[in-house]
Amino acid sequence: MRLAASSVALAALLAVSTPVLAAPAATAFVAPTTQAAPQAEPLRGAPVSELIARVDIPWKRFQLDNGLTVLVHEDRKAPVVAVSVWYNVGSKDEPKGSTGFAHLFEHLMFGGSENSPSSHIQTMNAAGATGLNGTTWFDRTNYFQTVPTPALEYTLYLESDRMGYLLGQVSQEVLDLQRGVVQNEKRQGDNQPYGLTYYATLEALFPEGHPYRHSTIGSMADLDAASMETVRDWFRQNYGPNNAVLVLSGDIDEAKARELTQKYFGAIARGPVNTPAAASVPTLAAPIEQVLHDRVAQTRISRTWAVPGLGDPDSVPLSVGAAVLGGLASSRLDNVLVRDEQIASGVSANNQVFQRLGMFSYLAVVKPGADADAVAQRMDAVLADLIANGPTQDEIDRVVTRYASQRIQGLEMANGKASVLAEGQLYAGDPDFYKKELAAYAAVTPAQVQAAMRKWLSRPVYSQIVMPGEREAYVEAAAAPSGATPTPAAPIQRVARDPAPAIGQVSNVDFPAVERAALSNGIEIVYARSTTVPVTRVALEFDAGVAADRADRLGAHTLMLNVMQEGTTTRDSKALAEAQERLGASVSVGSSMDRTVANLSAVTTNLQPSLALLSDVVRNPAFAPAEIERLRATRLAGLANEKTQPAALAGRALPPLIYGETHPYGRSFSGTGDEAVIRSLSRDDLIAEHARWIRPDNARLFVVSDLPLAELKPQLEAAFGNWRAPATAKGTKAFDAALPQTAARIVLIDRPQSPQSLIYGGQVLPVSGTDDNLTLTTANTVLGTDFLSRINADLRETKGWSYGVRGTINQLQNRAPYIVNAPVQANRTGESIAALIGQYERFLGADGVTAAERERTVLGDTRALSGSYETSFQVLNALRSNALYGRPDDYQETLAGRINALTAEQMDAAARAAIDPARFVWVVVGDASVVKPQLDALGLPVEVRSAEAPTTAQ
Incomplete structure (x- = not known):
């Protein structure tokens, strides 16, 4: 779990000169030695101030007479408009006995409305919507979709119909159906390992009656008890236009937005004002330790505090502190518990920020065979040291650089920018609130982080320990009494509207022109240009994948890929993680069934050193024995966890049943492999696996960037052009195994x-x-x-x-x-x-x-x-x-x-x-x-x- 970053917009980035890491000498692959190599000099990217200074989402704001607030962001990059409606109501606003109502209404509002009685999803899919969904959380409910410009007017008609003309379509049958769907959504989450623990956290952390004490999904009992009249009252109280923010982002201007929103939303009556529930930040009277049991493979230990929410001066320092503690790949917990002492197979820390408060938590998953009490002591000692001495400036710089880079890379989607504007308007009355947050990140100091953590994390803590065992009793939905008939609700007086507008002619997609080139060693480049944001994405692809594993060596390929990412001949795993964070870059290696890929995502300003880092990972893996053993243990723990997960159990069972066990597709598509194989693989096996598949004569480069190919090619050449194939034979895959004749x-x-x-x-x-x-x-x-x-x-x-x-x-x-x-x-x-x-x-x-x-x-x-x-x-x-x-x-x-x-x-x-x-x-x-x-x-x-x-x- 890493520090979350919401999308923001960027006007431009200044070109900044950056240091360049020299590419390795032109040599064939040589097996790395076991001796630790000197660490390379740290890579440095553009100052974060250069990135943040250019982040901007221009907007216009107006309000209709009925109180609907409309924000408009004009962006003509594509003939699409994101339509996003945010209602100022979430689960924290639900009274006792009505938990889950906000989320239930999210479902009901997808069921159609009085003048569009078919499913909203059906009608919007036919309109060409992408990114269509709705979500509910403690503080808000939102609905969003991105549509072709000719479908905008039709979309606004449908959104206004479910805002102002919904209840006539919500019959008892519809209510009962969607109640059942929501309860199955709840079962689906509850059915996962650790699936019941969040409920326990909320109930322990917040006192009876606190708005954040119950989960957004609600309780089975409250959902069972929801009557038609109660549900109608909930809608009337909370979903008026004066409690909503509508954002239009994309191929539209303010004048057109005023015309269309007045036309479709203007006649909707103002509703009662929903003043979001006040919520204090509670402090526990004394520490609480709770032991739970579940059908899990590993013990998990977590600590959680209630802390201040959005807009509080301590919120950003706490988020930065959480990243330093357990959010960065090079975090304190990662380095101590996972890398150095190897007593945990996973750690994380996070500051979940809500409107009224936040929840700061950190956790460790106990490595099989390790002592849970010792893990608890060490994770607490790491936090205590961070509070006592504070983070370093370098740690903060890495957190902030990564945060800014993730935001920049999220700018391309019109709906991402719409969400940022809506959040600021809804929670702070300021669409530019994200700028204040960015500025706070850029300005945060070690002393501020230390002070905030000392203030809020020295209070009594809620500790949760989840151990393997029989799960506690599960509360199911009540069975409907035989023959029971709900009390009928009064009929709704429908209001006639004009018919929905027609959707205009949608033009065909204009896919970017594809260009090709080749490096001096023959690696093909497949390139397309995208200039919306200054970001470059690279996929160095190899013809391998999970199917590259031999039937008697399942898991060898993906374990090799895991180890590749944990150290090169010049950088150990910690240095690799820090290098990515300093550049705001992401380097990852993974596989589908048919292909293996090394991915790079980077702000173009820092492209040269980021490409050099990608090259180092791909070409110079150290396969350090200590890292192999650490990742072997992590994989074995993961395989144990799969035995507790419904999807993993099914995903392992089905492929060999339909393909046969010897077929390259007759194994789990996850590629995690077989326990006995993972235990037996040697360092030489992994080196040989790398030589067979990760090589230039088995590679192809795919690149999408704001830079033209002519400027990119020299940088790609510097990173990969002198890479030579080893003398060993390239790997091959055979798909000639006979398939079994299956029957039901x-x-x-x-x-x-x-x-x-x-x-x-x-x-x-x-x-x-x-x-x-x-x-x-x-x-x-x-x-x-x-x-x-x-x-x-x-x-x-x-x-x-x-x-x-x-x-x-x-x-x-x-x-x-x-x-x-x-x-x-x-x-x-x-x-x-x-x-x-x-x-x-x-x-x-x-x-x-x-x-x-x-x-x-x-x-x-x-x-x-x-x-x-x-x-x-x-x-x-x-x-x-x-x-x-x-x-x-x-x-x-x-x-x-x-x-x-x-x-x-x-x-x-x-x-x-x-x-x-x-x-x-x-x-x-x-x-x-x-x-x-x-x-x-x-x-x-x-x-x-x-x-x-x-x-x-x-």
């Missing part, structure tokens, strides 16, 4: 005390990622991936048994799997599988794509293209996907025409030729005592497996 059956993995079951099923399709699968994937949008897909509409929107269901074609380079992911309430597991099978059989039989589904899908998919490549990260991923699947450079610009030409008959034929539910293998992770009888009733073969006990648990 169920594998039940018994996970006791699970309030929810995870259904995970599928088959290997007769297609590969390199095939033209557009018709098939578009058909599956109707069947499995859209919010109103057949399966999600059934299990979530009709039955209310799940928070969300998806059936996905995983586009792998070779034979692709179809995977259904359906978390459902435990007592509906068997019925859910029956419902899923029924939906697939009907769709693939006589009940294929309807005219309405085809129109909705085609319009949504084509209109959404304009917002699908808004950021350099999205463009970079498109470049990589085009290369992986053998697509032309203009693939994205051909999509609209091809999708528009699809017929329902073509979509049906593609789905029927590929998807066969009679071949689905179903994996269910749940409580067998509850689930097994349900599954037996389906008439399919059922195999029961036990969830293997974590071998490294304390």
